[in-house]
Amino acid sequence: MDTGLRARKKSATSLALHEAALRLALEHGPDRVTVESIADAAGVSRRTFSNHFANKEEALFHGDLLRLRRLLALVRARPADEPPGTALARAATDLFAEGDPPDPVRAAQRRLLRGHPALLAHQVAAYAAVERELAAEVRTRGATELRSRVLAATFLATLRAATQHWLEHPDRPLAEWVSDALS
Numbered sequence: 001m002d003t004g005l006r007a008r009k010k011s012a013t014s015l016a017l018h019e020a021a022l023r024l025a026l027e028h029g030p031d032r033v034t035v036e037s038i039a040d041a042a043g044v045s046r047r048t049f050s051n052h053f054a055n056k057e058e059a060l061f062h063g064d065l066l067r068l069r070r071l072l073a074l075v076r077a078r079p080a081d082e083p084p085g086t087a088l089a090r091a092a093t094d095l096f097a098e099g100d101p102p103d104p105v106r107a108a109q110r111r112l113l114r115g116h117p118a119l120l121a122h123q124v125a126a127y128a129a130v131e132r133e134l135a136a137e138v139r140t141r142g143a144t145e146l147r148s149r150v151l152a153a154t155f156l157a158t159l160r161a162a163t164q165h166w167l168e169h170p171d172r173p174l175a176e177w178v179s180d181a182l183s
Contacts, residue, residue: 014052016042018062022109025060030116035059057122060113064123068130071095071159075137084138084148088155089182096175111167131156158182 020041024033035056039049053059074091082090113119135152139145162181166174 010052013042013044013048014062017044017049017052017059021056021059022063022113026109026112030056030060030112030119033060057119060119061122061126064113065126065130067095068126070098072130072133072137075134080141082141084141084143084151087141088134088138088151092155092159092178092182093175096178107167107170110163114164114167127156127160 017038021033021038024037024041033056035049036046038056038059039046042049049059053062071091074094075087078087078091113123131149131152134156135145135148138151139148143151158181159178162177163174165181166172166177169177
């Protein structure tokens with residue numbers, strides 16, 4: 001088995017576990033979902049689950065983390081001489097242009113996860129880790145350390161606010177709400 005195939009299989013298993021976790025959380029509530037139930041629903045062992053995620057919260061937020069990592073990659077791919085704010089806005093535009101058409105199930109899942117107090121700490125930790133990486137990237141574009149942190153935090157807060165607004169007002173595509181928020 002070549003490395004590419006192994007990586008694709010690992011990614012597919014992580015995605016299957018993530019989707020099973022979301023489905024179960026939507027059906028039963030996040031508090032009633034266990035690692036064992038997620039593994040069973042995905043057709044894998046508890047050990048396989050543990051090879052992919054440390055806990056159910058990681059499995060639940062895997063999709064968000066993938067999107068944040070993709071956003072970070074898009075920022076890094078922007079021209080090095082592009083001003084930080086422009087690079088962030090264009091990367092976000094590119095990310096949301098890649099998005100799928102609105103999916104009512106996905107929107108319901110996101111509402112559930114964002115509104116659940118027991119999951120908030122994990123969500124904040126995941127965003128904080130990406131925020132640090134994003135600030136480091138902004139710093140490479142000539143911003144001071146403090147300005148880099150402020151830009152990264154403000155940018156991610158803007159994306160979270162636009163996403164929350166879209167969840168409450170799904171009459172327009174998320175990409176439009178993000179564009180309005182960033183402008």
